[in-house]
Amino acid sequence: MDYNKFLSDKVRTIKPxxxxxxxxMLSTMKxxxxxxxxxxxxxxxxxISNAAVESITKNKTYYTSNSGLIELREGISDYLSRRFDLHYAANGEIVVTVGGSEAIDMAFRxxxxxxxxxxxxxxxxxxxxxxxxxxxxxxxxxYTSVEDKFKVTPEKLLPLITDKTKAIVLSYPSNPTGAIMTKEDLEAIAPILIEKDILVLSDEIYGELTYGRDHVSIASLDGMRDRTVMVSGFSKAYAMTGWRLGYVCAPKEIMDQILKLHQYGIMCASTASQFAGVEAITNGDEDVKYMKExxxxxxxxxxxxxxxxxxxxxxPEGAFYVFPRIDSFGISSEEFCQKLLDEKRVAIVPGDAFGTGSEGFARISYAYSIEHLTIALDRMEEFVKDLKK
Amino acid sequence: MDRKLLEILEGDGRLSTKQIAMMLSKEEGDIKKIIDEYEKNGVILGYKAIVDWDKTDREYATALIELKVTPQYNRGFDAIAERIYNYPEVQSVYLMSGSYDLCVILEGKTIREVALFVAQRLAPLEAVQSTATHFVLRKYKDKGVIYGPANFDERGNCN
Known part of the structure; x- marks a missing residue:
């Protein structure tokens, strides 16, 4: 049967x-x-888990309002103001989503x-x-570069702006590089975005995981809040990936549109997850501190x-990735990772998975115990020694 | 930094000084020096493995014994505590507030052995007024470690 005629052309052309x-490939290996x-x-x-269990046993198993439990939105509003000096109204400017991913999708739509x-x-x-x-x-x-510490600079930004430029994505702290953008870095590009009337989709899912200095949201800069859609969530900060709980904050005019899509496509985020979220955002600061350490x-x-x-x-100053350069051996990042996997049974992700500009690098996650990291890095060390020969 | 170092070691006593130095971005020599100092002045008292004997064929009984004791003139509870903690079978001795004085945790080969120890060694002590022995039926968690099947990494590769 020819399914192509049934399928969306747009979706078909998206690359997996x-x-x-x-x-x-990895999942087939032992x-x-x-x-x-x-x-x-x-x-x-x-x-946090227990708050969800309790909500279930107390039969709080209904849909919530489309935007999410008001306690949760108020919790998020308080949290953003105390942690990042961001001010969003619980009513009208915050919507609770199924992870940060839904928030990103809804924002683009x-x-x-x-x-x-x-x-x-x-x-x-x-x-x-x-x-x-x-x-x-x-x-x-x-294409950000390691020389710029993988940050967006005015020099790189300006030439890309055309009269069709509507928005820029800022995803800092960054997966896969672990890069952050400091207040000064953001202040360098904010005037350009204002002058050229460009919107920002700021994905701050790793905002709690910065080392040495606190995360700064571009929405906290003068004149930026009104042109920023801020996306974050509970996954990374509170170790809640499987709960699929995130949120999007934006000026009401944008949020009214996002809310329609969320309402028709999702209805509301899982209620049990939302109750866990209330507990996390009101009583979870110590947990975040512990894990971050x-x-x-x-x-x-x-x-x-x-x-x-x-x-x-x-x-890297944020997230839980390092992004080493591996291009000094004369092989592509894909070959490097494949060889490492075949010869030493260590898996890291080739840089080119994160865009064509990422060739020559590889992503290593350190969301593992020191014991685990030591074994893997010992093997990597042998591998690199062999390659150098 | 010192507190961080102690917390790291308390979490995993098998880490090498080299590993710890890297975790704290310090020189290995400095870490060695600090640990030596802690070992000398008794801040660090030892390093042990946490063993779940139930997973082996060794019979292993644990009991918690509440002791009411008469404190000794001039030495309070110290003398009787010392008398008790010197037995190698005794794992822990705590002075408690509340309805009894000393909490003694005993580990032995069998329940019978533990019972004999209480009857022959503890109860006859002059300072001991009374004992109440509670056997541990099952350890669920000890020293922050949950006793159960080893953990597998079930996390999916997703992003």
């Missing part, structure tokens, strides 16, 4: 995620020690018309371009080891 291909997982290795803190250009800094997480393209938008890559120890361990084995590695 490169990272997926790698993970599928005895592999993996450094690929992009989620916390901690269990969800017990009091709410703002894009065919032909609109969206600047997407690479290397980046895999979802932005496909979601832009399915709306008929055009994804314009901005552990990540920081591992981060320093991994960076030191990689540098010692001769894999040049810029110091």
């Amino acid at each position: 995620s490169g990272i997926r291909k790698f993970f599928d 005895d592999v020690i993996s450094l690929t997982v992009g989620q916390p290795d901690f269990p969800t803190p017990y009091h 709410a703002i894009l018309n065919p032909g609109d250009e969206v600047i997407v800094p690479e290397p980046c997480f895999v979802c932005y371009s496909p979601l832009i393209e399915v709306m008929g938008g055009v994804s314009v890559p901005l 552990k990540y920081d120890r591992r981060r320093q361990y991994v960076v030191t080891r990689l540098n010692e084995m001769g894999l040049e590695c810029f110091e």
Whole structure:
């Protein structure tokens, strides 16, 4: 049967995620020690899980309002104001979503018309371009470089702006690079975005995981709140990936549109997850601190080891990834990772999964115990030694 | 930094000084020096494995014994505590507030052995007024570690 005539042309032309291909191959292999997982290795803190269990046994198993439980939206509003100096009204400017991913999708759907250009800094997480393209938008890559610490600079931004540029994606702290953008970095590009009248989709899912200095949201800068759609969630900060709980914050005019899509497509985020979210956002600060401290120890361990084995590695200041350079061996990042997997049974993700500008790098997740990291890095060290011969 | 170092070691006593140095971005020599100092002045008292004997064929009984004791003139509870903690079978001795004085945790080969120890060694002590022995039926968690099947990494590769 010819299914093509049944299928959406737009969807058919989207490329499957490169990272997926790698993970599928990985899942067929045995005895592999993996450094690929992009989620916390901690269990969800017990009091948070328990809040959900309690909500279920008390039969709070209805739909919530489309925007989410008001207690949760108020909790998010308080939290954003105390942590990041962001001010969003619980009513009208915050919608609780099924993870940050839904929030990103809804935001693009709410703002894009065919032909609109969206600047997407690479290397980046895999979802932005496909979601832009399915709306008929055009994804314009901005290739950040290790020399710029993978940040968006005015010099790189300006030449990409056309009269069709509608928005830019800012995803910091970054998966896969671990890069952050400081207040100064953001202040350097904000005037351009204001002058050229460009909207920002700011994906701040790793906002709690910065090391050494606090995360700054571009929406907290003068004149930026009104042109920013801010997306975040519970997955990374509270080790709640499986709960699928996120949120989107935006000016009411944008949110009214997002809410329609969310209402028709999703109705509301899972109610039990939302009750867990209320507990997390009101009583979870200590949990975040505890996990962050552990990540920081591992981060320093991994960076030191990689540098010692001769894999040049810029110091990541956020998320739980390092993104070492692996291009000094004269093979592609895909070959490097494949060889490492075949010869030493260690899995890391080739950089090219995160955009064409990411060739020559590989992503290593440190959301693992030191013991696990040590075994994997010992093997990697042998591998690099062999390659150098 | 010192507190961080102790927390790291308390979490995993098998980490090498090299690993710890890397985790804290310090020199290995400095870490060695600090640990030596802690070991000398008794802040760090030892390093042990946490063993779930129920997973082996060794019979292993644990009991918690509440002791009411008469404190000794001038030495309070210290003398009787010392008398008790010097037995190698005794794992822990705590001075408690509340309805009894000393909490003694005993580990032995069998329940009978533990019972004999209480009857022959503890109960006859002059300072001991009374004992109440509670056998542990099952350990669910000890020293922060849950006793159960080893954990597998069930996380999916998703992003």
